[in-house]
Amino acid sequence: MDVHRIGGTSLTPLRAGPPPEPMPPTRFRATCERILAAVDRVIDGKADASRTALTVLLAQGHLLVEDVPGVGKTMLAKTLARTIDCSVSRIQFTPDLLPSDVTGVSIYNQATRQFEFRPGAVFANIVIGDEINRASAKTQSALLECMEEHQVTVDGTSYGLSEPFMVIATQNPIEMEGTYPLPEAQRDRFMARISMGYPDEAAEALMLESHQSESPLLSVEPAAEAADVLGMIETVKSVYVSDPVKEFTVALGRATRSSERLRLGASPRAVLQLLRASKARAALDGRDFVLPDDVAAMASTVLTHRLILDRRAAGAGLTAGGVLDAIVAAVPIPSDGAARLRRQD
Template identity: 90%
Template sequence: MDVHHAAATALTPRRAAPPAAPMPPLRFRELCETILAEVDRVIDGKAEASRVALTVLLAQGHLLVEDVPGVGKTMLAKTLARTIDCSVSRIQFTPDLLPSDVTGVSIYNQATRQFEFRPGAVFANIVIGDEINRASAKTQSALLECMEEHQVTVDGTSYGLSEPFMVIATQNPIEMEGTYPLPEAQRDRFMARISMGYPDEAAEIEMLESHQSESPLFSIEPVAEASDVASMIESVKAVYVSDPVKQFTVALGRATRTSERVRLGASPRAVLQLLRAAKARAALDGRDFVLPDDVAAMAPAVLVHRLILDRRAAAAGLTVAGVLDALVATVPLPSDGAARLRRQA
């Protein structure tokens, strides 16, 4: 495992930290554009994947990047991490990786005759988990508390993780030999899942031009600090959601649970994370309120990896993405005026 920056977490029992002040809208948008521009310097032709990754970061979620080898999964994670001046750690998941390698372990100090906690790689603002499905289920589960509660509990003591905190995990869905597929409970911890896909011809030619001598990753300089990201997160929290948009989000989640084509629908956690992602998307677009289009646009990234098709639907050749698109089309949209209702003073 590689540590790019020293972790700044104080290893003390978890306690609530005072929230940061929201960032001014103009500064928010300028910083988002700057971060995405830096990522686009390294990741050619994948603007939407970069945008979703930033959206998940600002929505306080975690990202699963799933695709075949060599399409830039780890590169995207590294690049986004380098644009922010914060603590970053990288874990190479392997079958012999232990849970204590992730969370940390208490070691007996003979000099002081006391146990001392040695933090694991998860004590960082951004944790890159490379090939997460190559670790055992026991090691994978070590991330569950970290991702959900932003804390680590070892020997009965809970230690708070750095804020902001984000896990970006990669996995290869093709090469399954010697892997441990993520169970549904663990996949549900990831706010969104994206696939990089192959670049188009123009982007691949541009990649040959820009990467032939050395990777542009090494020229990336931080354009934001951890405190900036914390302030941007507070701005996203302040984005207004009208009652009709909440009803639309819940109706979409319930539609996945009642569909005859879906065996496992979206959990309440999935519906909540869908709304949080929609708020971040609205903020990136320069709005302080959520539209139904924001919810619908984030639904594939947030819900597809959580749904399991009925056997008959799978046997008929249907895909989760196709079934979800059809469900989104069946949920009635609230009126535009109702969706734009602002909070009354």
Template identity: 75%
Template sequence: MDIQQQAAVSDPARQSGAGGATAAAGTATNGQVINDVGRLPLVDFHEACGRILSAINTVIDGKEEAARLALTVLLAQGHLLVEDVPGVGKTMLAKTLARTIDCSVHRIQFTPDLLPSDVTGVSIYNQDKHSFEFRPGPVFANIVIGDEINRASAKTQSALLECMEEHQVTVDGRSYRLEPPFMVVATQNPIEMEGTYPLPEAQRDRFMARISMGYPDPRAEMDMLENHQSTSPLADVRPVVGMADVRAMVATVQDVYVSPAVKEYTVNIGRATREHPYLRLGASPRALLQLLRAAKAAAALDGRDFVLPDDIASVSEAVLSHRLMLDRKAVTAGEDAPGIVASILAKVPVSGEARRPAV
């Protein structure tokens, strides 16, 4: 397998240092001033998000919501699973998001014969130096696009577990840090099951959100046929933000305030999934943590520095649905995970304190 090795491998001795995704103080690539704690002012944050979304929407017609959610996951330091039928733009969305950022990008085509070392890298003996040297795999990038992830064996899929959760790779007893920002965008086709290996629950839980592209509306398809029939629109996409910008934007999201009442509302939603009669498996503690992180990013995208219950509700379906395991009674009753999440949101009460902005 031909693997591009564009990302430098960090020395393991640096592992004890902070690995947070905060930018250094100074000036970002677009001239915006980053304050002394590595955060962008909220106005500049919103303007940078607008540039990213505008660039994505020039390529993906009629999918503004999917583009916004993909950006939300990136800013919340999560990973995205794009699940839909072939030809609706799953890989194109991942590629376009990667192109809008001036960072390293690697794409992995998952196949049944792919090995874990093809993903993480391998130690090769150097005869001149009489020692082993680590050759990093394609996972050493800021954005990793995993195309058709469910076509690889469970053993190869498990190679992503450590890097997605801990942002590091361990090979031959040595750990190598993955530089922030780090995001895995994986695609899979839920219709064709022949020759596929379903993702285990432990791995599905590591994806912050799952989205489905869906078919575009007739107007968007007409625009696509009119504008994209001769050349790929992806060829015209240029980076609109740099890595320093993204790190500062992530730090801005981390600084968004969450009141105790909103945290209680989040916990109540999680407990409701665990007690629901149609579910065998509810939301994990990791799911609630990622739900809150996604809500903070959604609030920042709306120009606020505090989270409202509406932010929690707006990302709940994408964050929770793919983690829930339905009971047989649910299948018999014709229920699905998104519908159950919607019913839980309709029943879980919201206190008045949760709707009040931070003072």
């Protein structure tokens, strides 16, 4: 199978280059602070959501932003994308959107008498999928290979996506008319899910002041380049995870699968993504090793949207988040000292 990289309007063979160098810790922290500061100037009172979005980006995951209209879901995605000097595309998902609109299509060129591939909107570093649950299941599934393999296959030929690559999708969980709920296989591709929530009174008043003349998004300057993000990702990859922390992460995943209150627990992919997100969280906190607290703190954001309640639990008014909190509290946590253990070379 042929694999190509999209570069401008031409296609060139995809070749593996040398991996980027990890970004030094001091520069890593400074770059993170600049990115978060830029996002917080636009999204008032949502520092946790901004930090989670950056965590997912550095962990090479994808983010699902789920909430009611008008709370800043799309604005958060746009702002994060603008803080990085890289390619960005936005897809407005509608019932008539076709899979080829997302991935691209081969078109016959009469001049050359050959088929030419025209890349779709997914060929960007950051792809914003607005109201993803308004597209048909067939169109939603067009993102599966893109999100998991970082490539698109059309007519037997695979085209690699540029790195870094992140999908930030939004959806409204309240309005169900004319929507197509994401199937479990698609939800499992998203590393994390967040809800924006309504701002507090002070943040809402500040929003009226800062947004009354023009959107502050227009004044956002890039705080990092694509190459910087690749270096930051390498820094996250180098974060150390001790065996006790790995065992704790696996125990959490297995506990969701054995819970009588859950019909569907966390998949092995979910456990792996939980560990990756925990490494990114540790790096953002200035550490080169993962604590059990990192795993416990990221568990709700990474796992809840993948869990399905048992009928009796749902009938009793329980929530997937509440069941997961009980599971996290019940699984024995290794000591911080065990988390700091280094390999013996």
